[in-house]
Amino acid sequence: LAEQAGADAIDVSAYGNVGKSIAFTEAPLVHEPGGFLPFAKKAKAALSIPIIAVGRLELDQAEKGLAASDFDMVAMGRKLLADPELPGKVMADRTADIRPCIYCYICVSQIFINQPLICAVNPRLGQEHRDDLIASAGQSKKIIVIGGGPGGMEAARVLAERGHRVSLWEKDKDAGGTARIAALAYEPNGRLIRWLHGQLKALPVELQFGKLATVEAIQAENPDQVIVATGAARTAPDIPGKNLPHVFDGDQMRGLLFGTDPVAMKKLPAYKQFMLFCARHLQILRSIGLLRVLSHVWMPIKKKVVIIGGGLVGVELAEFLQERGRDITVLEPGANLAPELSIVRRSRVIYMLREHGVALHTGASSIEIKDSVVIFE
Incomplete structure (x- = not known):
């Protein structure tokens, strides 16, 4: 009917059963990777006008579907919020530099509480008018960032891009901090850790893993500034029996x-x-x-x-x-x-x-x- 009415293209999406709390992540914001691709493929087989595929598409899925003529175009929403430069990076063969969407839904959740759009992985979203966010430094400073979780790695990345001399200290042997356990539970979180770590390795940032920050060690380096990004200080509540051998905080x-x-x-x-x-x-x-x-x-x-x-x-x-x-x-x-x-x-x-x-x-x-x-x- 849409084609007969003169539609120039069809965007193939869906809608969920609003009687379930999970509905929004079934459709239209599908949680399953490539969840709407079967619909797009069927539409392509039945119509002569271009078909636009949507719905949590990874780049390899998109390329494969385009090559197989399962659809003609791809539309991305969340991925472009995470990294608005995604198309340019693809064209420049810099896919490793694309900041990953972790599908945490914070962006669309803002709609439900009438708040401005934000992104868990892209702090510049909604702040693009502030040119000073990643402006070059007038004077290069020696900065130590303590903590190799997402916050510490992002701070080190931005500071290095501003022209500062940055060292990142992390007491563990691996990057990620508590996000590593979050990545065990929810795989997309691991993509952010890998991206941040990869960006730091491509920048002139001194990465010191297995490095415990002490007052003496910091003073020996004589930094201009120190950023503490060690995360929350967690203390287990005083629950009777919490010290039993089968109890873990x-x-x-x-x-x-x-x-x-x-x-x-x-x-x-x-x-x-x-x-x-x-x-x-x-x-x-x-x-x-x-x-x-x-x-x-x-x-x-x-x-x-x-x-x-x-x-x-x-x-x-x-x-x-x-x-x-x-x-x-x-x-x-x-x-x-x-x-x-x-x-x-x-x-x-x-x-x-x-x-x-x-x-x-x-x-x-x-x-x-x-x-x-x-x-x-």
Whole structure:
């Protein structure tokens, strides 16, 4: 009908069932990679006018579909918000320099709360009028950035582009900080770590991994400025039973999965300690991709898990463990789960957790950890 009415092209999208909280990420903002490609292919077979494919398309998918004449053009939204220079970088054969979209939905979630557009990976979005964001420095300064997570790496990248002499210190052997555990739970987060690390290696930034920042070490370098990007200071709440041997706080859980926390590892049986020791020294636990795959086979975590705290970290950990066959219960003292997540991603994560049988409890109080049970009201 559209072709007969004189349409010059067809943009093939879809709409979801608004009766479900997950609807928005089924359509029109499809979460499944290339989720609308079958629709575009069918439209191409039936029509003579150009077909525009949309819906979480990666570059290789787009190139393959164009080469196969499955569609004629590609439209991208979120990817262009993450990196408006994407088309130019593709044409210049600089695809490695394209800042990745991590599909966190913060951009579109702003619509629901009547706020200006923002992007989790592109801080310049909406700030393009401020030319001073990456202006060259009038005087080059020696700057130390402490912390190799996304915040620290982005700071080092921008400062180096401004002409400063930058050193990045990270106490771990790998870049990413706590984003590494987030990348285990949600693979697109790892793309941001790799992109930032790659950009830093292409810039005159001194990267020092395994470097612990101390007052003496900083003073010895005599920097003009120091930027501290070490992330949040996390302290586990004073819950009765939190010191029992089968209880781990967030930092210990991270250290357990990557084999970097000797205190957490000592809570495990000897054979599990040995397996983690071997995996760490074979460099297996340094690869997020490999660890994501192998964790489906084995992890030093038992079958039934209670997560106390249903914020962003708690629900993403629940998502990660549920996908690996654990029986999960989440206890959140507050009234809402994961208020830090963007509205759209929050709706999707909570819906999927419930669909997969995760027990989610809000308003949990009087929490007490015992040897084999967790008591709460």
